[in-house]
Amino acid sequence: MTVESLSIVEAILSSAVSAGTIYLIASVGECITERAGVINLGLEGIMAMGAITSFLLTLAYGHLVAIIGAALVGAVFGLLHALLSVSLRLNQIVVGLAITWLGLGLSGFMGAPEVARGLLKALNPSVPEYLAELKQAPRLPEMRMEPLSDVPLLGRTLFSQNALVYFGLASALVLWFILFKTRWGLSLRSVGENPALADTAGINIFAIRYLAVIVGSSLAGVAGAYLFIGYQPFWVEDLTRSRGFIALSLVILSSWSPLRAIAASFLFGGVETLQFRIPLRGFGAETPQLVMMLPYIITIVTLILISLASRGRIPAPAALGKPYSREE
Amino acid sequence: MRVLRRSLPGVIKLSLRIERRAEPTPRFSIIVTLGMLFFAFLASGLIFQLLGFSALHIYRSFFTTLLSPIMLEEVFRKSTPIILAAIGLCYSYRMGFWNIGAEGQLYMGMIAATGVVVLHSAGYGPGEQLLLPAAVAASLLAGGAWGLIPVILKLRFGANEIITTLMLNYAAILLADFLVHGAWKDPAGYGFAQTVQFPASARISIPGLSDSIAYLALAAVVTALTYLVFKYTVFGFESKIIGLNLYASRYSGLGINSIMIRGVFISGALAGLAGLIVVSGLIGRLRPGASPGYGYHAIIASMLGGLYPVAVLFSSILFGMLLTSGDLLQASIQMPKSGVEIMMAMIFLATIVAEFVKRYRLRLSGSARGVGM
Numbered sequence: 001m002t003v004e005s006l007s008i009v010e011a012i013l014s015s016a017v018s019a020g021t022i023y024l025i026a027s028v029g030e031c032i033t034e035r036a037g038v039i040n041l042g043l044e045g046i047m048a049m050g051a052i053t054s055f056l057l058t059l060a061y062g063h064l065v066a067i068i069g070a071a072l073v074g075a076v077f078g079l080l081h082a083l084l085s086v087s088l089r090l091n092q093i094v095v096g097l098a099i100t101w102l103g104l105g106l107s108g109f110m111g112a113p114e115v116a117r118g119l120l121k122a123l124n125p126s127v128p129e130y131l132a133e134l135k136q137a138p139r140l141p142e143m144r145m146e147p148l149s150d151v152p153l154l155g156r157t158l159f160s161q162n163a164l165v166y167f168g169l170a171s172a173l174v175l176w177f178i179l180f181k182t183r184w185g186l187s188l189r190s191v192g193e194n195p196a197l198a199d200t201a202g203i204n205i206f207a208i209r210y211l212a213v214i215v216g217s218s219l220a221g222v223a224g225a226y227l228f229i230g231y232q233p234f235w236v237e238d239l240t241r242s243r244g245f246i247a248l249s250l251v252i253l254s255s256w257s258p259l260r261a262i263a264a265s266f267l268f269g270g271v272e273t274l275q276f277r278i279p280l281r282g283f284g285a286e287t288p289q290l291v292m293m294l295p296y297i298i299t300i301v302t303l304i305l306i307s308l309a310s311r312g313r314i315p316a317p318a319a320l321g322k323p324y325s326r327e328e
Numbered sequence: 329m330r331v332l333r334r335s336l337p338g339v340i341k342l343s344l345r346i347e348r349r350a351e352p353t354p355r356f357s358i359i360v361t362l363g364m365l366f367f368a369f370l371a372s373g374l375i376f377q378l379l380g381f382s383a384l385h386i387y388r389s390f391f392t393t394l395l396s397p398i399m400l401e402e403v404f405r406k407s408t409p410i411i412l413a414a415i416g417l418c419y420s421y422r423m424g425f426w427n428i429g430a431e432g433q434l435y436m437g438m439i440a441a442t443g444v445v446v447l448h449s450a451g452y453g454p455g456e457q458l459l460l461p462a463a464v465a466a467s468l469l470a471g472g473a474w475g476l477i478p479v480i481l482k483l484r485f486g487a488n489e490i491i492t493t494l495m496l497n498y499a500a501i502l503l504a505d506f507l508v509h510g511a512w513k514d515p516a517g518y519g520f521a522q523t524v525q526f527p528a529s530a531r532i533s534i535p536g537l538s539d540s541i542a543y544l545a546l547a548a549v550v551t552a553l554t555y556l557v558f559k560y561t562v563f564g565f566e567s568k569i570i571g572l573n574l575y576a577s578r579y580s581g582l583g584i585n586s587i588m589i590r591g592v593f594i595s596g597a598l599a600g601l602a603g604l605i606v607v608s609g610l611i612g613r614l615r616p617g618a619s620p621g622y623g624y625h626a627i628i629a630s631m632l633g634g635l636y637p638v639a640v641l642f643s644s645i646l647f648g649m650l651l652t653s654g655d656l657l658q659a660s661i662q663m664p665k666s667g668v669e670i671m672m673a674m675i676f677l678a679t680i681v682a683e684f685v686k687r688y689r690l691r692l693s694g695s696a697r698g699v700g701m
Contacts, residue, residue, distance in 0.1 A: 024452055032417035041490065084677075084680065084681070087635055088346075088681070088684045088688075089346075089684075090680050090681075090683065091680075091683075093426055093490065094631070094680050094681060097428070097627070097676070098495050098673060098676040098677045098680055099675055101624075101628075101669065101672065101673035101678065102670070102674070102676075103674045104666075104669065104673075105666050105667075105668075105669030105670040105672065106375075106666075106670055106673075108664065108665075108666030108669060109379065109664050109666040109667055109669070109670055110379070112664030112666065115379055115664060118379070118380045119379070148530070229608075237666070241498070242494055242495065242498055245490070245491055245494050245495070246495075247490070248491060249491045252488075286509075286510075287506050287509045287510045288506075289502040289503070289505045289506035289509070290502070290503075290504055290506055293498070293499050293502050293503075296495035296496070296498045296499050297495070297499060298485070299378065299491065299495050300481070300491075300495050300496070303481070303485065303487040303488065303491065303492065304481065304485050304487060307485035307486050307487060308485070314486065
């Protein structure tokens with residue numbers, strides 16, 4: 001391989017990882033939520049809230065506060081989800097859609113220049129308000145992991161990214177370990193497979209489900225923060241563009257394992273970057289809409305392939321989507 | 329079930345229990361829904377106030393939409409696509425098919441209807457007399473066909489329809505964008521990304537009625553027909569049974585696939601018809617962002633109406649009022665457009681909680697032994 005083609009491959013891989021991290025952080029969190037038997041269709045809206053939070057907080061107080069703030073906002077939305085779906089036992093699909101709606105509406109509203117200006121002033125009066133109108137924030141800096149970043153191919157792909165990419169990878173590893181190698185993870189999975197049995201074994205189903213939904217939602221908030229300050233630090237309406245729902249389908253593709261979610265997410269990160277690479281080759285340079293369809297079409301095709309590969313027996317947690325009540 | 333328990337000093341324990349109610353009466357359901365709507369308005373007012381907009385001003389502008397005939401016409405114009413799409417969604421939802429794709433089906437309807445007109449203006453296709461019928465048929469078929477994709481993927485591959493319908497929404501919106509920026513761009517349009525205007529022969533009108541009333545009349549007819557279908561036909565009965573219990577209906581030998589496919593096709597076709605109303609009626613051509621999300625508003629409208637066609641008609645008109653007042657507020661106090669989305673989200677949440685209140689009651693019980701297990 002020549003040096004030139006190597007650097008093209010490096011560029012493609014590293015942008016796949018960069019785009020894939022949006023999906024990685026969100027789908028790792030959703031793996032946890034769904035393993036406990038709750039499906040969170042609110043991901044899309046929570047990501048949007050994470051993104052707008054990170055936008056305003058980065059301008060006001062910098063990146064670290066922004067990321068923590070996005071996680072907290074995600075947790076609040078998760079709490080709302082759990083309150084409605086776990087305690088009130090309402091249909092998880094409808095609850096999730098409502099949360100997505102609220103998140104998209106609220107984030108769109110907060111991102112509008114006249115509102116964003118006021119919010120920024122309220123957050124930190126010493127920052128000039130006009131910054132909010134530029135709809136931009138400083139991007140997360142690249143953190144090179146010397147000397148690993150000098151390794152050919154892998155160095156640029158995995159070890160010359162920003163802090164949230166490492167956070168995404170680390171959270172996948174840690175949560176995989178907790179989920180499959182600890183007692184706590186066993187309890188969580190049993191709640192998602194057979195809550196009645198887990199209940200008789202003395203496991204607190206409600207506490208575990210609350211925790212799983214809140215952890216998953218905070219990660220979705222962080223995914224939104226990454227989408228903005230780590231990937232595309234320019235605010236537009238509908239910034240998330242259904243990525244939350246794509247993350248949901250990636251959870252199926254990774255068969256509810258945070259470890260496999262790494263591969264699935266980076267694969268989709270690659271698909272996402274195709275949108276920008278294909279027009280460079282001439283196709284769709286003037287009207288890129290057909291190329292922009294790719295992630296959506298490929299998501300559908302993926303769902304079909306998963307079904308074919310598993311012969312219709314997709315190994316979802318058995319109690320996924322079912323509210324638990326002791327009386328029924 | 330216990331959700332909260334507090335130990336008080338001494339031995340008395342208080343616990344909050346969720347108890348199932350008897351089947352709610354229609355009157356009780358309506359009262360609960362209206363009560364929750366009121367809460368939704370209060371809550372969204374609070375949010376707006378916190379974000380720096382006067383809640384009172386917003387409430388006032390909402391009711392202003394009912395006061396002048398011009399405003400009312402605008403409300404009807406905006407309501408019609410929502411009514412049609414929401415009535416369509418009732419067919420999907422009563423079978424338990426989570427069609428989130430009305431927006432995409434609506435876009436396909438707009439694309440197909442516009443395609444007929446573009447062909448006509450290029451000298452091909454149907455003549456003047458057949459132009460409107462052809463556009464109507466095209467929009468119905470295209471919307472229905474777009475709905476068939478997710479239902480077939482679900483029946484054949486078990487693909488989650490929430491995800492597939494959402495993905496297809498983006499595909500349809502991008503397809504419309506692609507066409508108006510490219511092949512269908514009006515050559516005499518000064519470079520704007522839009523198609524040729526619909527000729528008078530491709531526009532819906534009823535002699536003696538204003539356009540908005542004509543659209544509303546069409547939507548009302550569709551609502552009435554749907555009411556009859558749900559209440560008096562075998563198909564209406566079977567589709568409800570599928571929604572109540574899919575497994576039981578499979579064992580009892582219902583042709584589930586065929587009923588599902590028919591139901592979702594109708595669902596999509598009505599969204600497609602909503603698309604026709606948008607391009608042929610409301611804006612007279614296809615352009616990017618032609619629908620401000622009517623297909624999404626329809627989801628909430630159909631649920632707020634509890635999937636009862638007549639109630640859905642009224643909840644859709646409520647959404648038409650919200651959209652119209654949103655325009656007013658954007659002009660008067662520069663309130664961002666997504667303010668309306670927040671109100672709709674609060675209404676959606678209120679609808680969900682209303683479902684809970686209808687079915688369960690909370691009871692605070694105290695006892696010396698702690699009965700609240």
